[in-house]
Structures are given as structure tokens and as C-alpha cells.
Amino acid sequence: MTNLIEVEKVSKAFGGIVANSEISLNVPEGRITGLIGPNGSGKTTLFNSIVGYHPVDSGSIRFEGKEITQMKVQQIARLGLLRTFQQTRIYSGLNCIDNLLISEPHRSATYMGMLMRYPAEAREKAERMLDFVGLYQKRRLISGELSFGQQKLLEFAMALMNEPKVLLLDEPTAGINPTLINGLIDRLKRAATELGITLFVIEHNMPVIMSLADNIYCLANGKMLAHGAPDEIRNDRRVIEAYLGGHYEAENA
Amino acid sequence: MKIDPAKLALYGGILVIGLLAPIMFPNYTLQLAVLWVMILFALTWDVMGGQMGYNSLGNIFFFGAGMYASAIVQIGLYYDVGLYTAARGAVKVSFTSDQYYTGLFLGIIAAGLVCIVFAVMLGWVVFGLRGPYFAIGTLGVALAAGELVASWGYVGGGGGISMPVYPGEPDDRSIFFYLLCFVLAVFTFLVLRRVYSGRFGLAVNAIRDDEEKAEAMGLHTKRYKTVGWSISAFFLGMSGAVFGNMIGFIEPLEVAFPTVTFGIFMVVMSLLGGKGTLWGPVIGATLFHAFKEITWTYMLGWQWVALGTLIVVLVVFFQQGIMGWVMEKWPEKFGIVIDEEAAAVAPDLDGSAARREAAK
Numbered sequence: 314m315t316n317l318i319e320v321e322k323v324s325k326a327f328g329g330i331v332a333n334s335e336i337s338l339n340v341p342e343g344r345i346t347g348l349i350g351p352n353g354s355g356k357t358t359l360f361n362s363i364v365g366y367h368p369v370d371s372g373s374i375r376f377e378g379k380e381i382t383q384m385k386v387q388q389i390a391r392l393g394l395l396r397t398f399q400q401t402r403i404y405s406g407l408n409c410i411d412n413l414l415i416s417e418p419h420r421s422a423t424y425m426g427m428l429m430r431y432p433a434e435a436r437e438k439a440e441r442m443l444d445f446v447g448l449y450q451k452r453r454l455i456s457g458e459l460s461f462g463q464q465k466l467l468e469f470a471m472a473l474m475n476e477p478k479v480l481l482l483d484e485p486t487a488g489i490n491p492t493l494i495n496g497l498i499d500r501l502k503r504a505a506t507e508l509g510i511t512l513f514v515i516e517h518n519m520p521v522i523m524s525l526a527d528n529i530y531c532l533a534n535g536k537m538l539a540h541g542a543p544d545e546i547r548n549d550r551r552v553i554e555a556y557l558g559g560h561y562e563a564e565n566a
Numbered sequence: 567m568k569i570d571p572a573k574l575a576l577y578g579g580i581l582v583i584g585l586l587a588p589i590m591f592p593n594y595t596l597q598l599a600v601l602w603v604m605i606l607f608a609l610t611w612d613v614m615g616g617q618m619g620y621n622s623l624g625n626i627f628f629f630g631a632g633m634y635a636s637a638i639v640q641i642g643l644y645y646d647v648g649l650y651t652a653a654r655g656a657v658k659v660s661f662t663s664d665q666y667y668t669g670l671f672l673g674i675i676a677a678g679l680v681c682i683v684f685a686v687m688l689g690w691v692v693f694g695l696r697g698p699y700f701a702i703g704t705l706g707v708a709l710a711a712g713e714l715v716a717s718w719g720y721v722g723g724g725g726g727i728s729m730p731v732y733p734g735e736p737d738d739r740s741i742f743f744y745l746l747c748f749v750l751a752v753f754t755f756l757v758l759r760r761v762y763s764g765r766f767g768l769a770v771n772a773i774r775d776d777e778e779k780a781e782a783m784g785l786h787t788k789r790y791k792t793v794g795w796s797i798s799a800f801f802l803g804m805s806g807a808v809f810g811n812m813i814g815f816i817e818p819l820e821v822a823f824p825t826v827t828f829g830i831f832m833v834v835m836s837l838l839g840g841k842g843t844l845w846g847p848v849i850g851a852t853l854f855h856a857f858k859e860i861t862w863t864y865m866l867g868w869q870w871v872a873l874g875t876l877i878v879v880l881v882v883f884f885q886q887g888i889m890g891w892v893m894e895k896w897p898e899k900f901g902i903v904i905d906e907e908a909a910a911v912a913p914d915l916d917g918s919a920a921r922r923e924a925a926k
Binding site for chain 1: 763764766772775781787789793842
């Protein structure tokens with residue numbers, strides 16, 4: 314089993330606040346890796362560092378064995394390492410189909426291609442992806458008028474359209490109505506198994522991440538706290554303390 | 567190919583009116599020619615300002631740059647430009663008919679190409695700016711260009727250049743330039759219509775809606791911005807070349823780089839018609855030009871007040887413009903509908919089912 318993303322001793326500070334301190338982790342190919350931690354523990358900062366949103370202070374990040382620490386956001390995205398945003402971001406003035414069309418992979422984009430129309434296959438693929446997330450009926454609506462949950466699904470479909478090798482999802486179920494969450498989990502799993510996309514997921518909803526991920530990393534106060542299978546993490550005393558504070562143990566003693 | 571009769575009537579009607587207008591209104595030929603230039607202004611401004619969300623106040627720079635580029639080519643092909651202009655002697659020269667048309671043709675082409683080069687170079691600098699800073703930065707470029715040319719003796723400085731004289735009858739001259747403006751505006755419209763319907767159109771709209779997201783998706787944002795800016799510059803440069811020859815005399819501040827008139831008009835026209843739409847700038851430019859001619863004729867002395875009032879009303883009460891309002895009112899006419907009948911088929915994620923179907 315190879316590691317697609319290898320993060321080695323990455324540190325990032327904003328002024329005096331250390332958001333990430335010597336974080337090391339691996340995202341194995343073809344699996345679903347989870348990243349949890351209390352609010353402010355540095356999860357999103359780590360995501361931003363991996364996709365090149367800001368330079369890291371020290372350490373290195375490799376993707377498929379290739380050093381990407383110094384690369385820019387767009388270059389990294391074109392390599393096939395994609396992220397979705399915690400505050401869902403779509404192109405709100407375009408309709409759903411167009412949102413997907415413009416998300417096609419840009420790896421081999423040419424200057425001539427920029428001025429061309431979309432081939433029929435691209436449209437068919439866009440419709441398939443919308444169908445996959447259950448938005449086919451709304452494909453001609455302006456995406457800014459969709460509900461928040463539907464926008465989240467649309468953003469997920471856009472990411473799939475881009476044919477990434479790894480998809481970094483920042484809280485995919487936040488703000489989605491509970492009955493839709495199961496459907497979303499099912500689709501995430503199918504993206505991993507049927508499309509072979511490696512997933513790396515930040516999630517606060519514990520039942521979701523426990524049923525989704527093969528292995529989970531836990532951050533707290535910018536440091537790596539624990540790593541293991543869902544069951545190990547669930548029963549790890551340090552993780553429980555980090556989430557609920559030291560009182561938890563005292564109350565249960 | 568299936569031809570929509572409504573579209574055929576629309577395009578055919580515009581073509582017929584466009585070609586017949588100078589015959590029907592012979593006294594207004596030059597006014598009508600300016601109308602087509604105005605339509606071209608609004609269309610090219612909208613590429614950046616409407617479709618991409620980069621509000622440029624300095625697009626007029628390309629108009630003036632094209633005008634001067636063509637003047638230098640047209641004169642420089644046969645004479646020394648420095649000697650020709652008022653600054654160093656103002657030698658009297660004449661151009662033969664062949665020289666005139668060759669020079670004009672090459673001048674218009676050169677104007678477009680030079681402006682593409684300027685657009686690429688300027689893009690390196692101004693695309694680092696966002697929002698109001700981009701607007702002010704581009705405005706500065708246009709204002710500075712006017713002042714720089716005014717102090718450049720080789721092209722006559724503030725004294726300007728008399729363009730080569732049209733070798734023919736005055737009536738033919740106005741029809742000739744009318745047709746040039748008409749063809750250029752129609753060509754601009756068709757090129758924009760084509761590129762908006764493909765990747766370029768969606769990409770610039772994506773940049774307008776969320777540039778950071780587009781970057782995170784790996785879109786070549788810088789390329790699209792440069793290409794969009796270059797398309798604007800190319801057509802504006804050519805329109806400058808035609809306009810300069812049509813006026814017959816060019817000088818930097820009032821004719822070539824009129825930032826506070828044409829430079830602002832192009833923004834107002836796009837806003838009036840509805841920015842970010844294909845037809846909005848065309849409608850806006852037509853109405854605006856009519857409004858301007860009427861106020862300039864019947865409200866002389868108050869025309870700037872009327873213009874200012876129009877701008878205030880637009881910005882405060884009617885930001886979406888005419889086309890934007892129409893699209894809000896009748897969204898279903900523009901294909902914005904829920905597809906109730908869409909069959910809830912089993913999702914075919916990677917197309918494998920479709921391939922199996924095709925293999926049968």
C-alpha cells in the first residue's frame with residue numbers, strides 16, 4: 314500500500330499562535346482517512362498547507378512521492394489533489410450543469426481549447442455526476458438559489474468532475490439535514506470504491522467519521538494526538554480528554 | 567443544423583437595418599457609425615467588467631493606443647512620422663489611393679496586434695489588483711497614457727496628427743467609414759458570442775463568482791484573464807484605428823484617450839443594458855447613444871446633468887440593467903427551470919453502464 318500524501322514535520326504559525334506543530338501523517342492510496350480534533354486544533358490549517366494555500370514554516374509535504382511544499386494552489390490542484398471548502402463554495406451565478414462543466418480537469422488545458430465549446434461527452438459526464446448526487450432535476454437552476462445542503466452536494470459533484478486522485482473534504486456533512494447524511498456517506502464511500510478516489514476527511518460528526526474512515530488522525534492544540542483505527546480512536550483516553558476536557562475522567566471515576 | 571426562425575429574423579433584421587441605415591438617413595451616417603463604435607465599446611468593456619467581474623475604468627487606453635498605432639503605420643509606411651507631424655516641420659504630403667487603402671488596412675491590423683501586446687504586458691501588472699484597486703489602477707494607466715502621448719514629439723505631442731485624407735467623394739467617405747464600423751461591431755459581437763458559449767464564457771463567469779474557488783479547482787485563471795483582456799484590447803484597438811481615420815484628426819486628450827467621456831460611457835452603457843449578458847451591452851449602447859444625442863441636441867447646457875442623473879438612477883435603482891431585469895422577470899424563457907420529468911434512473915457514476923449498453 315503506497316501513501317499518496319506524506320506530510321512530514323509540518324509547522325505553521327500565525328504570528329504567535331502555533332496552528333500546526335511538527336505534524337506528520339500519511340494518506341494511503343485508495344482508502345478513506347479521517348482527521349478529527351476539537352475546534353481550533355489546526356485541521357483546516359493543515360488542509361490549507363497541503364493544498365498550497367499558504368507557505369509552511371518548516372517541514373515537507375509530498376504527493377505521490379513528489380515534493381509539493383513550494384507549489385501553488387493551481388499547480389497542486391492540477392496534479393490531482395483537490396479540496397472542498399468548509400463554507401461551501403460554488404459559482405453562484407451559473408446553473409448546475411455549468412458549475413460542473415467548468416470543473417472539468419484542467420491538467421491538459423490548451424490555449425486553443427480555451428476558446429472552444431464543450432464536447433458532448435463533457436455534458437453527458439456533467440449530467441451523470443449531477444444524477445449521482447441527486448441534483449439532476451435541478452440541473453438548469455442557478456446554483457446560488459439551491460439550499461445549503463444542495464450546494465454542498467453540488468460542490469462534491471464538482472470535485473468528482475475534476476477527476477482528482479485525492480479529495481480533501483472539509484466537514485462534508487456540516488449543515489446537511491440528518492436524513493441526507495446517510496445518502497452522502499453512501500456516495501462518499503462509492504466515490505472511493507467505484508471511482509478509486511482517495512479521501513481525506515475532516516469531520517466533527519463522530520458517528521459519520523467512525524463509519525466512514527479506515528484510519529483516523531486526531532489533532533489537539535496544533536499537535537498530533539493519536540492515530541489508529543476508528544475503534545482505537547473511540548476508546549483512546551487522550552482523545553476523549555481532548556474533546557470533553559479532563560473532567561470527563563473525574564466524573565466517570 | 568436547425569435554424570431558429572426567431573433568431574434568423576432578429577439577426578437578419580439587424581443586418582438589413584444596419585446596411586440600409588445610411589441610405590435611409592443620409593444626414594446621420596456619421597452619427598450611426600459612432601453608434602456601432604459605441605456598441606463595440608460596451609461589448610468589449612463587458613468582457614472584463616460584466617462577464618469576469620473586473621471593472622476596468624481604463625479600457626479606453628486600448629482605443630487610443632490602437633489609434634496612434636495605426637497612424638504611425640499609415641504614415642510611417644511612406645514618410646517619416648516625425649517630419650510629418652507639426653512638431654518638426656509638418657511637411658505637406660499626399661497619399662495615393664493605393665497607399666491610402668494599403669496603409670489603412672495594415673494600420674487597423676497593426677492596431678489590433680499592438681493592443682494585444684499591450685494587454686499582455688499590462689495584465690502582468692494590473693491583474694495583481696482586485697475590486698476597486700483594479701478600477702483605479704486601470705484608470706491611472708489610461709490617464710497616464712494620454713499625458714505621455716501629449717509630450718511625445720515624434721507623434722506630434724499635444725498638437726496631434728492629421729490623418730491621411732480619404733481619396734474620394736465626402737459622401738462615399740462617410741458610407742465607407744460607416745460600413746467599417748458596422749462590420750467591426752458585428753464581427754466583435756459574433757466572436758464574443760462564440761467564445762461565451764464555450765469554455766471561455768464559463769471560465770470568466772467562474773472567476774467573477776469566486777476566483778479563489780476557481781484557483782482551488784486548478785483553473786488557469788491568469789490565462790483566462792489575459793485572453794479576455796486581449797480580446798477586448800484587440801477589438802478596441804481596431805475600433806480606435808477606424809475612429810481616428812473617420813474623425814480625420816487625432817490628438818491625445820480629447821480624441822484618443824477620452825477617459826471621462828468614452829471611457830465612462832462604455833461602463834454606463836453596459837450597466838444600462840445589463841452587464842454580464844451578451845445582448846445587454848448592445849441594447850444599452852443603442853439606448854444610451856439615443857439618449858445622449860437627444861440631450862445634446864435639445865438640452866444643450868444641461869446635457870451633463872441629464873447624463874449624471876441617468877448614472878445615479880442606474881447605479882441606485884437599476885443595477886441589474888435591462889437584460890438582467892428581463893431575466894429576473896421571465897427566468898423560464900432563459901432555460902432556468904426545474905426538470906420535473908427527469909427520470910430518477912440509477913446513477914451511472916463512471917459511465918460503465920453506458921459503455922455496457924453501447925457494447926451490446
